[in-house]
Amino acid sequence: MQDRLSWAQAACARVMRPLVRLALGMGLKHPHLESMLRDLLLEEATRLWQRQGVAAPNISQLAVTTGLNRKDVTARVRRPADPLPHTELSAAAKTFTRWFQLASQDPALQRLPVAASEQGLSFEDVAREASRGDVHHRAVLDELMRLGMVTRVDAAQVELTAEGFVPTADLQTTLAFLGDNLRDHAGAAVSNALGEGPLMLERAVFAEGLSEEDCEALHRLMRQRWTALHRELVGELTESVTRSGGQGPRRVRVGVYVFLGDREGTQE
Template identity: 60%
Template sequence: MENQLAWVQSACARVLRPVIRLALTMGLKHPQLDELLRNLLLEEARRLWQAEGVAQPNISQLSVTTGLNRKAVTAKVREPAEALPSTEVSAAAKTFTLWLQMHADDPGQRRLPMAGEEHALSFEKIARQATRGNWHHRAVLDELVRLKLVTELDDGHVELSADGFVPHADLQSMLAFLGDNTRDHLLAAVSNVTGDRPPMLERAVYAKGLTLQDCETIHALVRQRWSTLHHELTEQMNRAVDTAEGTAPGRMRVGIYTYFENADETAGAGGPRS
């Protein structure tokens, strides 16, 4: 048991190191991180007890499970407000993704009229289809322009300015995607370790001893292959959502990542060891 706890602690250190790097870079200090950890411990402890059939675990149960004293458990009287938007319900993301899908089928659709005839393709028509008519196309366009993903032209046309929904111009949105994408990646990995359900796809390939130019070349290859797979996945997911009329309970996220660095520089700067 002692060995297992040490293994888990080491794994958590590897997972949390980038989180700590983000926190310190963005100005979070120990008090905020301590409060965050306590809240998450209690939320997950409640989830564990509820999975065992205990609808409302008491203070003693939460204290034993988390290792927090009863006073610390009692002090959490309200849920913290969610400060980041959900990436799963963004009208801008849905519209951009649909447009990108159409552009993959027909490269000539990178530039479209803002509005057009009833049967002609336009940004207005794409936005209406993507948001099921719940958002005005002008509001969706303003958001995409703000994120520097779409350019509005003077002749009444709009044009794609990016090849993926990565809103570099909006820190809040970038952090929301970081949180949602990384959370689901780790949920798949944790589920595979705990054996809660059949194994999910969660794989990576690793090599050491490459030149940085090799890394760049491989990165470009992954981007190219992902573009094709992204197109196929989006098409199939859209069909599935349409068939279920958007009311089925399942949610799914499929992602991919690459990361490379100069390991000599990282080691010289006292980089990751866990």
């Protein structure tokens, strides 16, 4: 049992090291991280009991599972509000994805008139379809322009300029994507390690002793391959959502990453 705990602690430390670097880089201190960890322990312990059939675990059960004292558990029973947007629910993200798919099939659609007309597809048409009419197309366009994903050609036309919905121009949205992507990547690995269900695809290759030029060449190769795969995935996912009417109970996130760094002993 002691070995098991030591192994798990070491694995958590490896995963958390870049997150601690992010926290320090953004100005978070130990009290912020400790409070966050206590909240997460409580939330995950609640889910653990619920998966075992206990709909509303009591204070004692949560205290024993988390190691927090009863007073602390009692003070934290209300889940804190999440100040980051949910990236998968964004009307801008949905519109961008749909537009990207259409432009991949027909490059002429990279540029669209803003307003709907009888002359062909418009940005208004794409936004209305993607957001199901819940958000005005002008508001969606303003958000995509603010995020640097779209540019105006003139007063009547706009052009898709980004190759993926990665809005680096906005810190809040960038952090939201970082959180969502790393959460689900780690979620797949943890589910596999705990044997919670069928194994999910979660693989990587590693090499060291490479030159800077070789690393950059590999990075370019992965970007090229991902661009092609991304277009195929968007098409498949769009068809899947259409078949289910968007009402299915499951969700999926597919991603890829490349990390370039110094050899171990120099940087972890």
